Every structure is written in structure tokens, then in C-alpha cells.
Amino acid sequence: MQTEPELSGDPGAFDEWARPSLPAMNRLARRLAPQTDPDDIVQESLARAWRKCDQFDPRRGTATAWLLAITADQARAARRSRARRLKVVDDTSPVPDAASTDHAADIDLERAIEQLAERQQLAVHLHYFVGLTVDETAGAMACSVGTVKSTLFDARRRLRTLLGDTDA
Numbered sequence: 001m002q003t004e005p006e007l008s009g010d011p012g013a014f015d016e017w018a019r020p021s022l023p024a025m026n027r028l029a030r031r032l033a034p035q036t037d038p039d040d041i042v043q044e045s046l047a048r049a050w051r052k053c054d055q056f057d058p059r060r061g062t063a064t065a066w067l068l069a070i071t072a073d074q075a076r077a078a079r080r081s082r083a084r085r086l087k088v089v090d091d092t093s094p095v096p097d098a099a100s101t102d103h104a105a106d107i108d109l110e111r112a113i114e115q116l117a118e119r120q121q122l123a124v125h126l127h128y129f130v131g132l133t134v135d136e137t138a139g140a141m142a143c144s145v146g147t148v149k150s151t152l153f154d155a156r157r158r159l160r161t162l163l164g165d166t167d168a
Helices: 011-032 038-051 063-085 109-114 118-129 134-141 145-162
Strands: none
Touching: 011 038, 011 063, 011 118, 038 063, 063 118, 063 134, 109 118, 109 145, 118 134, 118 145, 134 145
């Protein structure tokens, strides 16, 4: 088993340790908070990880899983912050009836994913868009492999419904 470098107080060691996770952190930030700058989210995530590096326990998962969990938290915080800043422009416009909507034309995958429960969204983003294995996704979500499998199954079933896929 590879031993983890001593990270506390050594920026060079921390940089070397975190660098392999940066592409996955950036992809996750883009997926979870598309209206914000992913570099800002990754930067905040790295700053938080640096402050809490003594809490990392390699027996509980990989560095990437730990850093992605922090990135997911930072992305959620960025989304909440942005939502508080947004003002309703026109709340009188009619909302289309879901039954009368042409699903193939009006509902795309991104909008469908946004309608999933937050935990399902995170599992979908980590597994399908960031490319983590089920085991790595479980580590990033701090749950069991079985929970990830169940969450992904439920998410796929819900997405089929939202996208109007009646063949499944």
C-alpha cells in the first residue's frame, strides 16, 4: 500500500498529491454548478482541502474521492449562493403543462438531470460525467457501493421517465 505524503505545511507535497485529481474536480464543478466558474470552485475546494488535510484518511478512500466530495460541497454552496443573488424577473409567465410538452423537443438530458434528487444528481455526475467507478463514487459520496448502485438505478429509471423513454 502506497503511503500518503506528509501534507500538512508542505505546499509542494500537497500540490503533487492533489494534482492528479484536478481534471476530475474541474469536470465535477462544471457539471454541478454550470453557471459558475469551475476554476473558482476548484480553487475553493483546494483551499478547504489544504486547511483540512489532516482529516484525510487513506483507509477511508482515495485522495480523489476525498477531494471530489469537497468539490461537490463547494459546488452546492456556489449554486445556493448564486440562487440567493438571482431575482425573479417574471413570475407571471405561464408554466407549460408537462403532459402537453413534447418531451423529445423540450426536455433535454441536462434539464432532466436537474430534476433528479440531489443525491441522484451527484451520483450521475460522478459516475457518468466524471468517469469514476462505482467504488470511487461511493468513496466520494461517503456511502456504500450498494447505495451508489441503487441510487444510479433509481436515477436511470427517473431519467427514462423524464425523457419519455417508454421502451425500457
